[in-house]
Amino acid sequence: MAEKEHQEKKLRPLKMKKLPLKEIKPRGWLRAQLRLQAEGLTGHIEEIWEDLGPRNRWLGGDIEGWERGPYYADGLVPLAYLLEDEELMEKAEKWVEAFLGSQREDGWIGPVSGEGDYQDYDPWPNFVVLKALREYFRATEDERALETMEGFCRYLKENLDERPLFRWGKFRWADLALSIYWLYERREEEWLLQLAERVREQGYDWEKHFAEFPYKAPQPADEMKMETHVVNNAMGIKAPGMGYRLSEDEGDLKALYQGLTQLDKFHGQVTGLFTGDEHFGGRDPSRGTELCAVVEYLFSLEELLEVTADSELADRLERIAFNALPATFKPDMWAHQYDQQANQVICDVSEKIWSNAPDANIFGLEPNYGCCTANMHQGWPKFAASLWMKTGDEGEGEGLAAVSYSPCRIDTSLGGREVGLEVDTDYPFSEEIELSLHLEEPISFPLHLRIPRWSQKPEIVSPRGELFRPAAGDFYELEEKWRDGDRIRLALPAPLEAERRFRGAVALKRGPLVYALPLKEEWKLIGGEPPHGDWEVHPKEAWNYGLKLDPDRPSRFVSVNRGKLEEEKRPFSPGTAPISLKVKGGAIPDWILEDNRAGPIPSSPVVPSAVAEEKDLCLIPYGCTNLRVTEFPLIDLD
Numbered sequence: 001m002a003e004k005e006h007q008e009k010k011l012r013p014l015k016m017k018k019l020p021l022k023e024i025k026p027r028g029w030l031r032a033q034l035r036l037q038a039e040g041l042t043g044h045i046e047e048i049w050e051d052l053g054p055r056n057r058w059l060g061g062d063i064e065g066w067e068r069g070p071y072y073a074d075g076l077v078p079l080a081y082l083l084e085d086e087e088l089m090e091k092a093e094k095w096v097e098a099f100l101g102s103q104r105e106d107g108w109i110g111p112v113s114g115e116g117d118y119q120d121y122d123p124w125p126n127f128v129v130l131k132a133l134r135e136y137f138r139a140t141e142d143e144r145a146l147e148t149m150e151g152f153c154r155y156l157k158e159n160l161d162e163r164p165l166f167r168w169g170k171f172r173w174a175d176l177a178l179s180i181y182w183l184y185e186r187r188e189e190e191w192l193l194q195l196a197e198r199v200r201e202q203g204y205d206w207e208k209h210f211a212e213f214p215y216k217a218p219q220p221a222d223e224m225k226m227e228t229h230v231v232n233n234a235m236g237i238k239a240p241g242m243g244y245r246l247s248e249d250e251g252d253l254k255a256l257y258q259g260l261t262q263l264d265k266f267h268g269q270v271t272g273l274f275t276g277d278e279h280f281g282g283r284d285p286s287r288g289t290e291l292c293a294v295v296e297y298l299f300s301l302e303e304l305l306e307v308t309a310d311s312e313l314a315d316r317l318e319r320i321a322f323n324a325l326p327a328t329f330k331p332d333m334w335a336h337q338y339d340q341q342a343n344q345v346i347c348d349v350s351e352k353i354w355s356n357a358p359d360a361n362i363f364g365l366e367p368n369y370g371c372c373t374a375n376m377h378q379g380w381p382k383f384a385a386s387l388w389m390k391t392g393d394e395g396e397g398e399g400l401a402a403v404s405y406s407p408c409r410i411d412t413s414l415g416g417r418e419v420g421l422e423v424d425t426d427y428p429f430s431e432e433i434e435l436s437l438h439l440e441e442p443i444s445f446p447l448h449l450r451i452p453r454w455s456q457k458p459e460i461v462s463p464r465g466e467l468f469r470p471a472a473g474d475f476y477e478l479e480e481k482w483r484d485g486d487r488i489r490l491a492l493p494a495p496l497e498a499e500r501r502f503r504g505a506v507a508l509k510r511g512p513l514v515y516a517l518p519l520k521e522e523w524k525l526i527g528g529e530p531p532h533g534d535w536e537v538h539p540k541e542a543w544n545y546g547l548k549l550d551p552d553r554p555s556r557f558v559s560v561n562r563g564k565l566e567e568e569k570r571p572f573s574p575g576t577a578p579i580s581l582k583v584k585g586g587a588i589p590d591w592i593l594e595d596n597r598a599g600p601i602p603s604s605p606v607v608p609s610a611v612a613e614e615k616d617l618c619l620i621p622y623g624c625t626n627l628r629v630t631e632f633p634l635i636d637l638d
């Protein structure tokens with residue numbers, strides 16, 4: 001009977017689908033950012049970091065046969081193919097061939113580097129191999145990727161009952177489930193859904209975790225708990241969506257929204273992220289968030305967008321991608337942090353009250369621990385590869401949905417006909433977007449244009465001059481018989497918002513960008529050989545300012561200054577920020593360094609008698625900063 005029930009399992013179809021990699025060409029600043037990554041650590045890490053060099057066990061060597069090789073390949077593959085960079089493609093293929101070539105007769109892939117009772121068995125790194133093979137297939141349609149994935153799934157089918165998921169694999173089951181679903185959509189073999197069901201049963205119960213969420217306070221530094229681990233949670237947030245695909249109950253998606261709310265409420269940061277320096281750290285802007293959690297949260301949201309088509313998940317995707325992601329890299333992408341802080345006033349090797357090492361917030365090759373050094377590569381490429389998705393059933397009903405308006409060109413087919421779409425914009429540094437269509441013949445298809453929740457009086461002008469005023473916070477469907485050369489203009493006016501934060505502090509946002517006060521900085525090389533290396537970053541000026549503004553009417557107190565986006569000059573660096581805010585601040589002498597970071601933020605409002613001299617402050621996008629203050633005490637205006 002149980003068997004029969006299993007056989008009736010259905011997989012809930014995706015509402016939107018990512019495009020093949022060759023159909024997406026990043027342009028403008030986004031292409032420049034990906035080139036920076038290619039010319040920085042991602043393109044050179046194999047020469048510098050032994051863990052990913054020829055000694056890696058996945059490549060036949062004698063060290064690191066666990067997650068690092070698969071992590072790297074999972075980001076390198078989409079980067080190489082999006083940029084059509086021959087040299088990177090060759091590097092990516094070397095890793096892929098190593099995965100394909102190392103499959104045993106029984107389906108297991110690669111070396112085994114387990115621990116404890118499972119010295120000879122740890123399937124977790126293979127979850128990442130499957131993800132990387134999926135990216136590779138997305139780029140090449142090489143059938144061997146599917147065969148190897150299927151072989152590994154057969155191995156799990158034969159072995160999971162006897163050797164169930166444990167430790168990382170148990171908590172990260174959703175990242176296995178998504179590959180099994182993906183394979184099922186191409187193979188339609190019933191046993192794959194039964195396997196996915198078993199994986200879900202053996203996995204950690206994230207739905208219960210997010211529904212009950214007992215972790216309302218910062219977690220003790222001395223406890224290694226998988227449940228409160230920042231990266232596990234950033235990956236686990238997709239689990240309700242993955243469970244929902246196997247369920248017929250619409251209510252199963254509820255835990256996703258409970259999870260987003262709980263993480264924001266108890267550990268949230270203004271960048272859309274939550275803290276964890278290694279474990280939940282509360283809302284204090286001096287606490288850290290690990291880079292692996294940044295890229296994994298992005299990936300979770302990209303996967304969840306396919307499942308839900310919820311435009312607000314894309315709002316969050318952009319908030320993390322345009323702020324937290326660039327900020328945690330050295331602007332030339334040759335070094336990264338393990339932990340970033342919203343109020344990050346010094347990056348040095350010093351004891352802090354968190355469970356990470358003293359070097360966790362410096363910019364380096366391998367600060368704290370090397371997971372981020374291997375895993376960070378997927379952030380930008382997977383974001384770029386998710387800009388537009390296909391909607392509707394294959395054939396007549398197909399359309400396109402805008403997930404993010406970053407500049408790009410899409411060349412795909414809808415209902416069997418070729419469609420080119422160019423996105424011309426400096427977004428997120430501008431609010432104007434122009435879409436142009438390239439068609440061989442006039443055709444009808446729906447364009448689902450995301451209208452961010454933050455936009456105020458958004459407007460769409462159709463090619464024939466018709467004006468639409470869509471509601472914010474949803475996709476707006478525009479359908480007509482499109483002709484070659486048609487242009488659609490979008491205006492997404494971004495009001496200035498003052499968000500109340502920890503202890504009444506205030507953070508300024510405008511559209512998808514968060515603004516922060518950059519500090520004059522001194523970079524001190526403490527290891528390595530430039531261009532790669534380990535750097536401490538020290539402030540060369542005071543940082544302890546509060547803001548003088550009325551948070552209900554911030555635009556009366558803040559002026560917006562727009563410069564020109566010079567994309568060839570690294571949009572995300574302090575010196576080239578293309579937009580800034582001017583606001584009046586006041587120094588608060590009692591707010592000082594404590595525990596080697598910005599001490600407890602004074603409760604707002606701060607009385608004027610506690611404020612020393614006033615000063616005009618210039619805030620720039622968070623993603624452009626290295627040292628910064630983002631959450632400010634509010635100075636009482638009276």
Ligand SMILES: [Zn+2]
Binds near residue numbers: 291293371373375
């Ligand atoms: Zn990491």
